[in-house]
Amino acid sequence: MTSSDKPGTAADAPAETAGTAGTAGTGGATPVAARDWAAAAADPQYRAAVVDLLGALAYGELAAFERLAEDAKLAPTLADKAELAKMASAEFHHFERLRDRLAEIGEEPTGAMEPFVAAYDGFHKQTDPSDWLEGLVKAYVGDSIASDFYREVAARLDTDTRELVLAVLDDTGHAGFAVEKVRAAIDADPRVGGRLALWARRLMGEALSQSQRVVADRDALSTMLVGGVADGFDLAEVGKMFSRITEAHTKRMAALGLAA
Amino acid sequence: MTSSDKPGTAADAPAETAGTAGTAGTGGATPVAARDWAAAAADPQYRAAVVDLLGALAYGELAAFERLAEDAKLAPTLADKAELAKMASAEFHHFERLRDRLAEIGEEPTGAMEPFVAAYDGFHKQTDPSDWLEGLVKAYVGDSIASDFYREVAARLDTDTRELVLAVLDDTGHAGFAVEKVRAAIDADPRVGGRLALWARRLMGEALSQSQRVVADRDALSTMLVGGVADGFDLAEVGKMFSRITEAHTKRMAALGLAA
Numbered sequence: 001m002t003s004s005d006k007p008g009t010a011a012d013a014p015a016e017t018a019g020t021a022g023t024a025g026t027g028g029a030t031p032v033a034a035r036d037w038a039a040a041a042a043d044p045q046y047r048a049a050v051v052d053l054l055g056a057l058a059y060g061e062l063a064a065f066e067r068l069a070e071d072a073k074l075a076p077t078l079a080d081k082a083e084l085a086k087m088a089s090a091e092f093h094h095f096e097r098l099r100d101r102l103a104e105i106g107e108e109p110t111g112a113m114e115p116f117v118a119a120y121d122g123f124h125k126q127t128d129p130s131d132w133l134e135g136l137v138k139a140y141v142g143d144s145i146a147s148d149f150y151r152e153v154a155a156r157l158d159t160d161t162r163e164l165v166l167a168v169l170d171d172t173g174h175a176g177f178a179v180e181k182v183r184a185a186i187d188a189d190p191r192v193g194g195r196l197a198l199w200a201r202r203l204m205g206e207a208l209s210q211s212q213r214v215v216a217d218r219d220a221l222s223t224m225l226v227g228g229v230a231d232g233f234d235l236a237e238v239g240k241m242f243s244r245i246t247e248a249h250t251k252r253m254a255a256l257g258l259a260a
Numbered sequence: 261m262t263s264s265d266k267p268g269t270a271a272d273a274p275a276e277t278a279g280t281a282g283t284a285g286t287g288g289a290t291p292v293a294a295r296d297w298a299a300a301a302a303d304p305q306y307r308a309a310v311v312d313l314l315g316a317l318a319y320g321e322l323a324a325f326e327r328l329a330e331d332a333k334l335a336p337t338l339a340d341k342a343e344l345a346k347m348a349s350a351e352f353h354h355f356e357r358l359r360d361r362l363a364e365i366g367e368e369p370t371g372a373m374e375p376f377v378a379a380y381d382g383f384h385k386q387t388d389p390s391d392w393l394e395g396l397v398k399a400y401v402g403d404s405i406a407s408d409f410y411r412e413v414a415a416r417l418d419t420d421t422r423e424l425v426l427a428v429l430d431d432t433g434h435a436g437f438a439v440e441k442v443r444a445a446i447d448a449d450p451r452v453g454g455r456l457a458l459w460a461r462r463l464m465g466e467a468l469s470q471s472q473r474v475v476a477d478r479d480a481l482s483t484m485l486v487g488g489v490a491d492g493f494d495l496a497e498v499g500k501m502f503s504r505i506t507e508a509h510t511k512r513m514a515a516l517g518l519a520a
Contacts, residue, residue: 065345066332069326070330073326078374078377085352088349089352092345092348099342109339110337
């Protein structure tokens, strides 16, 4: 599934703010988005932000692998199990690319991932699906939010890091199969929709809550995310990014028959 | 890891019996091992045996994926977790190839896998690792036994099926990392060796017990496995194959410092 067949994405949003990305922590004349990694990483704050980003994305993919593989147990059929396992396997390959990139730029991947373990583990602990449909909705919501976030962040990155992030993004969308199954379940029993709508809202709430913890803890990363400058970042911009992602989520849920 | 750096494999064994493989369920002049799929599958019993085999291997890989992903949770470090996740992901790709092959020859993959679900699930249920080292030993033992079995069976297959089985086999051996870690743990505390030796014996015992259930249930498959003829199979040959695999296992465990 690509962005074009998703009901509601935050795809267009980053363009609006990309103009400010160039000043992120550099103060230089060439925007970061026009530099390659070697040039952009000369700025220690930018470098720290990208290491944080890659570490956060890498652990996110590894944790997603683990949870999807576990949720595959809830599958009612072998074919369904295989679909979720396929998605888990795709997440693992994303992890590999991100981890390899960390090693390539001379960072110890584990060290880069550690600061984000608590947030992801907290998210998954709080959103353990109780049945197959909840697992499917979680897979779809997680995949979609990740796509939106990757797309948001890509515009703020140097050319080399952006290429990696977009390559990983291109390979997301494995949750497309979930949409059809959730729709069919709601058609068969409309009450299911109410329960899953609550569930989707809880997923998004927990994701936001953990993200905000990360934003508060990781200055360099947060500054870059919102295209801020070296001496601080605009909290209102973080809020706007979260709003765009939440809005896209809400539209997707509505299209799925889950009024949020 | 390839067979050459494994302490003790059943690698040479199939050659001894490969001479009888040609008569497996065909009674024809051209041995199965010299035919392609189209020619070999004209014999309905051979066809049924291969469908069984692919179904059994496919579900085995899917179940292995699921359990390895789950055991990854026991990992003491992120790097260890990633190693087990990598292995799980490799198993998933084996599953995909086997499943796709079933579809290619016009069989419904789920239907082909179903008869083997109980045996694999029973095995995994009886051998749930209680800690990381048990998980590592299980990964290594499972991977090694699978390699031995794939190698045993390859000699009995038509050229097309053999190519697939050998391709999947070529990509096994992801458990090599486990050997080093288990050795280090035994060096640090030799008592660990005693506990893990018991565990390895239990793994093999459970694997044999489930395999024998399958052999008893699936006539066509069993006949082919031992290079038997259409009107029955030699139970003693099944026993010999199990002996070769057990012997290779015992040698590997001894080399690992686990006297079985």
